[in-house]
Amino acid sequence: MASPSESSQWSTLPKNLLKEITNRLPKPCDYVRFGAVCKGWHSFVHKSYKQKHLLHVHQNIPLLLFPTQDQELRCLYNITQGMVYNQFQFNLPNKRCCGSSYGWLFFVDKMNKSTLDLILINPFLGHSKTIKLPPIKFCYEHAVDRMDQYRVLKVIFSKDPNVFPRDYEVVALYGMFARLAHYKSGDKFWSYAKVIKMEALSDVIFYKDLILAVNRYNWIVNFTLEPKRRIQSTNCSPSYLKRNTLMKQLPRKLRNCAGNAYLVENSEGNLLLVRRCFWGEDMIASKEEELSSIVDFKVYRLYCSSSGKELRKERTRTLNGKTIFLGDNNSISVPTSKYPQLQPNSIYYIDYYYVVYIRNYQFGSCDTGIFNLENGNFDKHYVPNF
Amino acid sequence: MAEKASESSNSISLNTVDGKIFKVSPTIANQMQTIQSLIKAYDSSRVISLPHVNAFHLSKIIEYLEGKSATTVSAVKEFEAQFMKDLSLKQLKGLLIAVGYLKVNELLELMPKTVAKLIENKSVEFLRKFFGIVNDFTPSEEAKIREEIAWAFDGVDED
Numbered sequence: 001m002a003s004p005s006e007s008s009q010w011s012t013l014p015k016n017l018l019k020e021i022t023n024r025l026p027k028p029c030d031y032v033r034f035g036a037v038c039k040g041w042h043s044f045v046h047k048s049y050k051q052k053h054l055l056h057v058h059q060n061i062p063l064l065l066f067p068t069q070d071q072e073l074r075c076l077y078n079i080t081q082g083m084v085y086n087q088f089q090f091n092l093p094n095k096r097c098c099g100s101s102y103g104w105l106f107f108v109d110k111m112n113k114s115t116l117d118l119i120l121i122n123p124f125l126g127h128s129k130t131i132k133l134p135p136i137k138f139c140y141e142h143a144v145d146r147m148d149q150y151r152v153l154k155v156i157f158s159k160d161p162n163v164f165p166r167d168y169e170v171v172a173l174y175g176m177f178a179r180l181a182h183y184k185s186g187d188k189f190w191s192y193a194k195v196i197k198m199e200a201l202s203d204v205i206f207y208k209d210l211i212l213a214v215n216r217y218n219w220i221v222n223f224t225l226e227p228k229r230r231i232q233s234t235n236c237s238p239s240y241l242k243r244n245t246l247m248k249q250l251p252r253k254l255r256n257c258a259g260n261a262y263l264v265e266n267s268e269g270n271l272l273l274v275r276r277c278f279w280g281e282d283m284i285a286s287k288e289e290e291l292s293s294i295v296d297f298k299v300y301r302l303y304c305s306s307s308g309k310e311l312r313k314e315r316t317r318t319l320n321g322k323t324i325f326l327g328d329n330n331s332i333s334v335p336t337s338k339y340p341q342l343q344p345n346s347i348y349y350i351d352y353y354y355v356v357y358i359r360n361y362q363f364g365s366c367d368t369g370i371f372n373l374e375n376g377n378f379d380k381h382y383v384p385n386f
Numbered sequence: 387m388a389e390k391a392s393e394s395s396n397s398i399s400l401n402t403v404d405g406k407i408f409k410v411s412p413t414i415a416n417q418m419q420t421i422q423s424l425i426k427a428y429d430s431s432r433v434i435s436l437p438h439v440n441a442f443h444l445s446k447i448i449e450y451l452e453g454k455s456a457t458t459v460s461a462v463k464e465f466e467a468q469f470m471k472d473l474s475l476k477q478l479k480g481l482l483i484a485v486g487y488l489k490v491n492e493l494l495e496l497m498p499k500t501v502a503k504l505i506e507n508k509s510v511e512f513l514r515k516f517f518g519i520v521n522d523f524t525p526s527e528e529a530k531i532r533e534e535i536a537w538a539f540d541g542v543d544e545d
Contacts, residue, residue, distance in 0.1 A: 010479055010517040017486045020494060024502035033542075036510045036531050039522045 011040040018044045062325050062332060064350070065090075065097060065105070079348065079381050080341040090123040098152040101330040102160035104131075106172075108152055114138055116151055116174065122162060131161060136174055136181050136190050137236075153178050156330045158206040161185065171204050171211055171223075180204060180213055180223060182241055191225060193241035205263045205331060207271055212246070214273060216258045219249030220302075220311055246311040247302075258298075262326050266319070266333040271302040273313060274326060274347065297347050297371045319345045319373055327351070347371045348381055398425060399433040406441040407433065414451050419489035436488075442477075443484035450493060470500050475517070509542040 013021075018041065025031045035045030064077040066084060074090050077083070092105065099106045109119035115135035122129045138151070151174060158169040170183040172190075178201045181190045193199075201221075204213040211223040223241040231238055250256035258275035265271055277296040300313040323342045325332040327350035336344035350368045370379040397409040400421065416422045424434050436444065450469055456462045473481060478497070485493040505513060514521055523531065 011519045011522075013479070014483065014486060017482055017498065020486075020498035021501045021505070024499050025505060030502075030506050030508075033508070033510055033513070034505060036528075037513050037517075037521075038519050042523075042531070 011038045013040075015044060062100070062327075062329055065092075080339055082381075092121065092123065093119075097328070099155040099328045099330070101156040102162075104157065104161070106152070106155040111138070111151060118152065118155065118172065120155075120161075129162070133170065133183055134187075134189055136172060137192065138175060151175065153202075154204065154328050156204065156206065169206070171206075173201050173204055173213075178202065180211075180241060182211065182223065182225065187237065189235075189237040191237040191239045191241055193223060193243060196243075202258075202260050203262045203331065205265060207263070207265050208269075211241075212263055212271075214261045214263050215249065216261050217249040217252060217256055218247060218258075218261070218273075218275075218313075219245070220247035220263075220273070222246050244309070246309070247313065262331050264324055264326070264331040264333050266322055266324075267335050268320075271304075271311075272316075272324070272333070273300040273302055274298070274324065274331075275300075276326070276349070296376075297349075297373065299347075299373055317373060319347075321345060323348060325349075343370055343372060343379065345372060345374045346379075347373065400444065401433050401435045402439055402441045402444050403437050404440050406444075408441075408444055408448065410448060414448060417451050417490060417492070418447070419491070420487060438487045439484045440480075443481050446473075446477075446481055447485065447488065447490055447493065451490070454492065466496055470496070507543045512542075 022031055022034060022045070025034065031045065035042045062079075064079065066075045066077050068075050071094055072091055074092050075084055076090075093107045093109075095107060097105050097107060103124050104120050104122045107119050107121065109117040109132070111117070114137065116138040117135050118133050120131040120133065153173040155170060155172045159167060161168045164185075166185055168185045172181045172183075173179070174181060177197070177199050179195070179199055180193050180201060182192075183190045199215065201213045201215050204211065206212075212220060213223060214220050222244045224244060225239045226242045228238055228240050258277055260276040262274040262276070263271065264274060275298045277298065299316050299319065301316050303312045303314065304310075305312065319333075321336050321344045322333050323336050323339070323344060324347045325334075326347060334342070336342050342348075348370050368381065370381050371377075372379070397411055398415045398421070400408045400410060400415075402408070412425075415425065421434060421436075428434065453465045453469065454462050456465055470478075478501070481493075482497050482501070485497060504516070508516070513519070521528070
């Protein structure tokens with residue numbers, strides 16, 4: 001072994017020690033700079049990058065994307081530390097980000113009368129890492145040109161395409177009535193569900209092997225990919241999405257309508273339904289015109305029937321020590337035991353996009369906060385300062 | 387120090403690469419996983435040879451294992467801070483390798499954390515100079531890496 005007086009050979013440290021050191025670099029920017037020091041460290045970082053990236057995405061709670069003084073640049077906000085990472089300066093499209101999943105961000109690249117192009121950017125992998133998907137067929141429904149970026153409500157991945165480049169799926173909720181489209185890596189076209197008027201899905205998740213979607217009236221559907229009986233043209237997908245109702249919707253009355261609804265898988269693999277209510281029942285009775293800020297969240301645990309064809313819901317008033325993150329992102333649940341800085345049994349939420357859209361908030365954030373499910377109290381996680 | 391702590395009859399003898407023999411108590415020896423498994427494999431009266439560890443590093447490890455048994459949490463913290471402060475960068479690297487070889491779990495927590503703290507928010511140039519590492523990338527390789535991770539180069543500390 002080298003004597004202590006011999007010149008430093010940090011570049012040739014054994015891999016297990018490099019791992020011990022880099023595991024303690026919490027910020028991705030420190031980690032990638034470490035890999036730029038010399039060939040030895042670079043090959044270590046490069047080899048373990050996929051794993052590290054996966055760990056980062058799966059073990060870390062979401063970061064909020066933030067505007068900076070420069071319109072073109074955005075930085076990150078870390079909720080656990082209550083701190084803006086100014087050293088992250090991401091050059092991203094200057095438009096609404098319509099969802100995030102496994103560290104990837106989705107933007108509407110361009111839209112014309114019948115198609116809509118999505119672009120996927122992973123800022124953690126550098127500018128060169130973008131994925132272009134085939135265009136989504138889009139029916140021109142009273143579209144307003146400047147609202148391109150609101151045409152897609154949410155997009156999520158089944159797996160990280162950086163780790164599973166040949167084996168990932170994408171689903172998008174798009175259009176005026178929030179319909180579902182599905183894409184599998186390698187396919188030439190998206191597959192679509194048959195049109196139902198006023199479907200208006202509000203959330204979708206990949207849960208175990210299912211694609212589950214919910215609307216604001218508690219309608220929960222499992223979408224399965226089925227071959228088309230008649231293939232009319234080679235210019236489209238040979239499959240379509242079939243709806244299988246797992247929970248029937250409530251009668252379409254205002255009191256049954258949630259402000260928004262989300263599906264979440266918690267860290268134990270249980271399925272939760274979260275209903276975000278913008279108004280209380282007493283308010284509906286009295287003054288509907290004053291429906292404004294968020295009033296309540298209700299959480300239900302969903303149980304599958306033995307046949308697997310139905311879901312049953314049961315109201316719960318605790319998250320068993322977990323914290324849930326809801327927004328246009330892939331819904332996330334993390335055990336608070338791993339992140340003592342987070343408030344347990346709480347829901348961290350950001351604006352529901354549609355509210356922002358109709359009010360046209362220039363600076364985005366108008367309804368973000370923390371809701372404690374056990375005591376019903378609201379708190380703030382970030383107060384914008386413009 | 388090490389010799390003193392091991393007057394008891396069942397102490398374990400460790401022979402470093404530079405020929406120095408250390409006698410340590412089983413409590414200390416068992417905190418080095420590699421030695422723990424060697425004790426199990428060998429007859430306990432035998433001297434265990436450590437061909438990858440020198441006397442300086444072993445004495446530091448024993449110093450740490452004895453010192454961190456302080457009574458209060460704050461005393462342990464203070465001791466750990468002083469222990470790390472007393473090491474030069476070269477000593478830190480050598481000791482880290484020895485600790486990795488002997489698998490001293492607590493030091494495998496403390497030392498990489500200390501090194502990570504040194505790396506945090508530092509520029510690539512600073513890290514090369516600080517750790518005495520020669521830049522072995524070709525200019526075109528380096529340019530490519532910089533382009534790939536340009537976002538990570540802002541906001542580092544002043545060198």
